[in-house]
Amino acid sequence: QRLKEGLSKTKKGITDKIDVLVQSYQSIDEDLFEELEEILITADIGVNTTMEVIDELRNTIKQEKIKDPQEIKNLLKQKLTDILNQLSSTDLNVEPTPSIILVVGVNGVGKTTSIGKIAHRLKKQGKRVLLAAGDTFRAAAIDQLKIWGDRVGVDVIKHQEGSDPAAVIYDAIQAARARNIDVLICDTAGRLHNKKNLMNELGKVFKVVEREYPQATKEILLVLDATTGQNAIQQAKTFKEVANISGLVLTKLDGTAKGGIVIAISRELNIPVKLIGVGEKMEDLQEFHVKNFVSALFG
Ligand code: GDP
Numbered sequence: 001q002r003l004k005e006g007l008s009k010t011k012k013g014i015t016d017k018i019d020v021l022v023q024s025y026q027s028i029d030e031d032l033f034e035e036l037e038e039i040l041i042t043a044d045i046g047v048n049t050t051m052e053v054i055d056e057l058r059n060t061i062k063q064e065k066i067k068d069p070q071e072i073k074n075l076l077k078q079k080l081t082d083i084l085n086q087l088s089s090t091d092l093n094v095e096p097t098p099s100i101i102l103v104v105g106v107n108g109v110g111k112t113t114s115i116g117k118i119a120h121r122l123k124k125q126g127k128r129v130l131l132a133a134g135d136t137f138r139a140a141a142i143d144q145l146k147i148w149g150d151r152v153g154v155d156v157i158k159h160q161e162g163s164d165p166a167a168v169i170y171d172a173i174q175a176a177r178a179r180n181i182d183v184l185i186c187d188t189a190g191r192l193h194n195k196k197n198l199m200n201e202l203g204k205v206f207k208v209v210e211r212e213y214p215q216a217t218k219e220i221l222l223v224l225d226a227t228t229g230q231n232a233i234q235q236a237k238t239f240k241e242v243a244n245i246s247g248l249v250l251t252k253l254d255g256t257a258k259g260g261i262v263i264a265i266s267r268e269l270n271i272p273v274k275l276i277g278v279g280e281k282m283e284d285l286q287e288f289h290v291k292n293f294v295s296a297l298f299g
Contacts, residue, residue, distance in 0.1 A: 003286050006278020007296045010259030014043045015073065015298050022069040028061055032069060036076075043257065044229050046264030053079045077298045084263060084290040090272045091287075093219045093246060094122065097182040100173070100209060100216045103249075104202060104239060105223035106190045110251035110277055112141060114223050115185050116148030117285035118249075118275070123152060127182040132172030133158035134165045134205060135189040145187055151282065165189055166204040173212045184216075190239075199242040206243070221274065223249045224265065227256045236269050251277035254284075259297070262288065 004011075017039045025032050033054055040050040056079050057072070066075070094101070101118070105111045112135075119129045131149050135141035139161040149156035157172040169186055176184040189201055209218070222245045224232040232250075239245055248266065253259050253276050266273045273288045286292075 002278055002284060003292055004296045006254040006276075006284065006286075007259055007293070009255070009257040010043060010253070011297050011299070013257030014039060014260065018073055018076070022072050025069040027067060028069050028072070032072075033058060036072070040260065043260035044264055045260030046268060049083065049263055049267055053083065056082075073298065077294055080263070081290060081294050083267075084294065087266050087272055087290070090247070090274045090289065092118075092122075092274055093217060094127070094183050096217060097127070098176060098213070098216045099183050099219065100176075100213055101183060101185045101219045101221060102188060102205065102209065103186060103221050103223060104188050104190050104243060104245075105249075106235060107138070107141075109223045109225040109228075110249075111135075111187060111190070111223045112144045112148060113280065114221075114249050114251060114275070114277060114285060115145065115187055116152055117277070117282055119148070119154050119185055120152045120282045121285065122183050122185075123154060128180065129154045130172065130176050130179065130181040130184050131156040132169055132184060132186040134168050134172075135187045136161060136163050136165050136168060137189045137191065141187065141189075164204075165201065166208045169205050169208050170212060173209070176213075184213075198238070202243055218246070220244055220246050221249050222247075222271075223251060226250045226253045226259060226261050226276075229256075229258055229261055232261060233265055233268060236265060236271070240269060240271070245271050247272055247274035249273075249275045249277065249285075250288075254278045262293065 021035055037050055037054050103115050122129050133142045133145045142158050146156050157175050159168045220243055222239050248271055250262055250273055262273050275285050276288050278284050
């Protein structure tokens with residue numbers, strides 16, 4: 001239900017438009033395909049994915065001699081589901097424990113909020129969770145993480161603003177060991193001035209993790225803001241070059257009609273979207289399941 005509400009803008013952007021479209025056509029022709037293409041591209045599904053979906057749709061319609069435009073919506077739902085099902089598994093990789101999740105992404109995308117929400121999820125599953133305030137460049141980031149920690153009821157390892165992020169992560173790993181923590185979730189600073197800079201900052205943290213926590217199951221999550229569309233794809237490409245990103249968290253899907261970006265991103269980058277943010281509250285982070293996603297869009 002939350003997913004449905006969260007995706008309502010995208011639903012309006014895609015399916016409601018398709019409803020209007022198919023009603024305005026008596027038969028299926030090239031103009032219809034073109035308008036359909038336009039709708040999908042506008043929803044940020046991505047040019048390649050759109051072309052693929054439209055081509056398959058055209059083939060099926062031809063082969064099965066489908067005449068009624070009303071059937072297009074169901075066919076489209078099916079094609080999208082098929083294509084999305086090719087994406088890899090989306091479960092958070094936190095087993096076997098201990099495990100560590102490094103969360104990367106540029107400021108403002110919803111990194112801190114997502115960490116709080118993930119902590120809440122894992123805690124509800126009975127896991128012992130600890131947070132590390134590795135974004136030491138902004139005092140606000142440290143404070144914000146502490147607020148989430150208090151809200152969710154998990155401790156936060158933090159140093160002062162301006163201190164070495166790698167030192168925070170080092171301390172957090174020692175604490176996680178001493179306290180028998182299942183999942184340590186680390187915030188990081190994502191200042192994307194340039195690639196070299198980012199590589200230096202994150203590289204040091206990765207090294208500490210490799211050295212101090214070799215036995216831990218590792219997940220590197222990149223957080224992206226869905227409302228930034230193609231910009232998010234660009235960010236993801238840069239991060240992918242410097243880090244071994246194992247999953248994506250796409251936030252603020254509730255704030256955009258272009259939720260198709262989930263599809264474009266996971267396909268273009270070949271990295272699974274693991275979680276999607278559909279609101280500001282603790283519960284507003286959902287696992288990304290193709291079936292649920294497509295159902296929420298097509299009703
Ligand atoms: P950070 O700088 O990346 O750590 O970003 P924050 O976690 O502080 O989030 C920035 C803003 O985005 C805050 O106002 C959050 O409440 C908001 N936000 C984060 N995730 C979501 C989401 O899924 N939906 C909505 N509507 N807002 C979100």
